[in-house]
Structures are given as structure tokens and as C-alpha cells.
Amino acid sequence: MSDDIEESSAPLIEHLAELRTRLIHSAMYFLVGMIICFTVAQPIFNFLTAPLCSQLAERGQDCDLIFISPQEGFFVAIKVSLLGGLILSFPFIANQMWRFVAPGLYKNEKGAFLPFIIASPFMFVLGASFAFFVVTPLAYDFFLGFQQFGTSGEVIDGVEGAAPLSVVFQGSAQEYLNLTIKFIVAFGLCFQLPVLLTLMGKAGLVSAGGLRAVRKYAVVGILVLAALVTPPDVITQGILFVVVYGLYEISIQLVARVERQREAKLRAEGLWFEDDEDEDDLAGEDTHPEDDEEPKA
Numbered sequence: 276m277s278d279d280i281e282e283s284s285a286p287l288i289e290h291l292a293e294l295r296t297r298l299i300h301s302a303m304y305f306l307v308g309m310i311i312c313f314t315v316a317q318p319i320f321n322f323l324t325a326p327l328c329s330q331l332a333e334r335g336q337d338c339d340l341i342f343i344s345p346q347e348g349f350f351v352a353i354k355v356s357l358l359g360g361l362i363l364s365f366p367f368i369a370n371q372m373w374r375f376v377a378p379g380l381y382k383n384e385k386g387a388f389l390p391f392i393i394a395s396p397f398m399f400v401l402g403a404s405f406a407f408f409v410v411t412p413l414a415y416d417f418f419l420g421f422q423q424f425g426t427s428g429e430v431i432d433g434v435e436g437a438a439p440l441s442v443v444f445q446g447s448a449q450e451y452l453n454l455t456i457k458f459i460v461a462f463g464l465c466f467q468l469p470v471l472l473t474l475m476g477k478a479g480l481v482s483a484g485g486l487r488a489v490r491k492y493a494v495v496g497i498l499v500l501a502a503l504v505t506p507p508d509v510i511t512q513g514i515l516f517v518v519v520y521g522l523y524e525i526s527i528q529l530v531a532r533v534e535r536q537r538e539a540k541l542r543a544e545g546l547w548f549e550d551d552e553d554e555d556d557l558a559g560e561d562t563h564p565e566d567d568e569e570p571k572a
Contacts, residue, residue: 297371304367309360316352319359323455326411330419340448347449354452365396391474395467402466406458414511419444461504465519469526476530483531493523
């Protein structure tokens, strides 16, 4: 009995040792990427300020950010390094994840799973780019529109009156970076929706009919998500809602395509039955309509 327990525990120990090795390698890749980005943190930060500087330039203002504490510059460099290190090391970390998972998959499972590993970073970069080049300039244009520029006081009877109040932007570098990173990460993660739902559809966890049936709940969930991950302004919330809902509709089409491919494969192998098709069509619908009929007199 004890021999059986020792034999069964051996593979588990091997998997845990393999997992530890992959995690150590991933941490080392991330650390190297972070160190590389720390050495060029200032140019990276200057690049991230482009949306703000362009909006200020259109208003004839200088692009000046300030440090409100002595250590703020250091923490700004650390945050830039964290973000850049994660992006720089992600392909290597994904490779470590794949090398840990791949030995436990069959050949057909590897062929099905690998495209999603490749699509995930691509969609994140696409979402981050959309946030940085489209959403962020619109957001800062909206925020900066609340500035108030005072002019010299009006001279009345030789006496100069008091100048109106002037309220202009003098932003903290750390606060600006936090908001910009929030935009980038939020849209990057939201763009993972088609990848996630298509993978779940391939695994049989969701269906196109089921996603259509819960569409109204998805709309409410997306509205709540837009309110949580974006600043309290209608423009960015509206953009995020439109984009994520569009991705949800695209996901439905992708899941339907996966279902058609699976059906074609099963039909070719002679394993498809009409009952399977009926179950898909009736998902989320009442399967006993006769129960709803009123009894006849």
C-alpha cells in the first residue's frame, strides 16, 4: 500500500518541481526586462506623455509635469520599469508556460491551444495601442477642457480691477502615469474577450446560442465594467462600452464558427447525430412548449 502511494506521489513531485523551475525562469526574464527598462525609463516615460503633450500644445501650453514629493521620480521610474519589463518579457514567460503545459496535451490539443497563446499577446498589444493612440488623447482633451484662463484685469476710471481666477493644469508625473497605465491595462485586458470566449467555446464550456441568450446581461456587465475601469467621464466610458460590446458580438461569431467546424468534423467521422443539433438549437429555450398551453375546455 505504501509503495502505491509513493509511486503515485512521484509524478506530482516532478510536476511541482517542473512548475517551480518554470516560475523561476519566468521571474528571471521579468527581472531582466525590468532592469533593461529601468535604464531607459526616462525615454519611455517621455513617450507615454505624448498624448498629454499634444493636447497641451494645441492649447498653446507647455508640457510640464511636476514631482510633488522627493521620491516620486524614483517610483515613476519603477512603475515604468514594471510595465515595460512585463511587456518585454511576456513572450519568454508565455514560452515557459507553454513548455510546462504542452507535455500533458495530445497532438490535436496542442494544435488547438497554440493559436490562442499567440493571439493573446497580439490582442493585448492591439487593445493597449488603441487605448494609447485613440482613447487617451480623447480623455485628456476632455479633462483639459475644464481649465480656466484668467486675463489681466479691466481698467475702469484709471483703476485696474482684479484679474479673474486662473485654473490651469499642473499635473503630477505619478498621477499621470497611473491614469495612463490604467487605460492601457484596462483596454488590453478587455481585448482578451474574444480569445477567452473562443477558447471556452472550443472546450465546450459556452455556445453561441448561450451567449446570444445572455446578451442583455452582458450589456449590463459591460456598462458596470466601463464605469469601474475608466475615469468618471462619459467619453471614455462610452468608447470602452462600444469596443467591448463589439468584441462580445465578434466572440459570438467566432464561437459559432468553432461549433460549425466541430459539427463538420463529427459529420465527416460519422459521429454527429441529429439529437446534438437539436440540443444546440434548444439551448436556453423551453423544451416543453406544450406545458405552456392552456388546458382545453
